[in-house]
Amino acid sequence: MMRIPDAEHDDLHLGDRALIVCDIDEVVLEFVAPFQAYLIHNGYELRPRSFRLTGNVFALEDGSETAQAEVDRLLEAFFAEQDGWQTPVEAAADSLARLADRADVVFLTAMPPRHRAIRRELLSRHGFDYPMIATEAAKGPAVRALHGERKHPLAFIDDIFINLHSVRAHVSQTLLINLMANESFRALAPHPGEGVEIATGWAHAETLISAHLDRPAA
Numbered sequence: 001m002m003r004i005p006d007a008e009h010d011d012l013h014l015g016d017r018a019l020i021v022c023d024i025d026e027v028v029l030e031f032v033a034p035f036q037a038y039l040i041h042n043g044y045e046l047r048p049r050s051f052r053l054t055g056n057v058f059a060l061e062d063g064s065e066t067a068q069a070e071v072d073r074l075l076e077a078f079f080a081e082q083d084g085w086q087t088p089v090e091a092a093a094d095s096l097a098r099l100a101d102r103a104d105v106v107f108l109t110a111m112p113p114r115h116r117a118i119r120r121e122l123l124s125r126h127g128f129d130y131p132m133i134a135t136e137a138a139k140g141p142a143v144r145a146l147h148g149e150r151k152h153p154l155a156f157i158d159d160i161f162i163n164l165h166s167v168r169a170h171v172s173q174t175l176l177i178n179l180m181a182n183e184s185f186r187a188l189a190p191h192p193g194e195g196v197e198i199a200t201g202w203a204h205a206e207t208l209i210s211a212h213l214d215r216p217a218a
């Protein structure tokens, strides 16, 4: 089984109970809206034309499309300064606090581990005091490494379908929830596929997860 490298995570001590693995960008922290604001600040704009960043970023000065390498550079700079830009997703902190009475919560973010410290501080500032794993590896094996053969209920929340499908492939009994805060990009998203619940927001996600936790172990 995969081991999660120490450099990528906070202290992880799971209790003998259910587990909720939760993405960060677009799930507990706004990403698209603050990144759009960051781009404007730097002379670019992100237009919601399709469900991706690359190809949808343009220079404000002449309207030219921004190349992948420059989008990558802007994204890297944004993550380095995220604490000045990213804000909590509505109702996320309250919903997670209620769910955390019944289940362990672990954040799993597909962000380069070098930005862990700044994100850790930002999360704690907004009351998200749950351990975080920051990794660029696939999410399915990471969830499998966390949960192992335990019989407890498991829920996974993410805005990106490839991550939901990765977890589905590695831990088949997981409740999979697609949640995306940004309405413009949510409207452009492809259907997440079979076996994935689409949550309209945190109230809906909390209802789905609570019902899953109430279910007797298989």
Ligand SMILES: [Mg+2]
Residues within 6 Å of the ligand: 023, 024, 025, 026, 027, 158, 159, 160
């Ligand atoms: Mg995300």
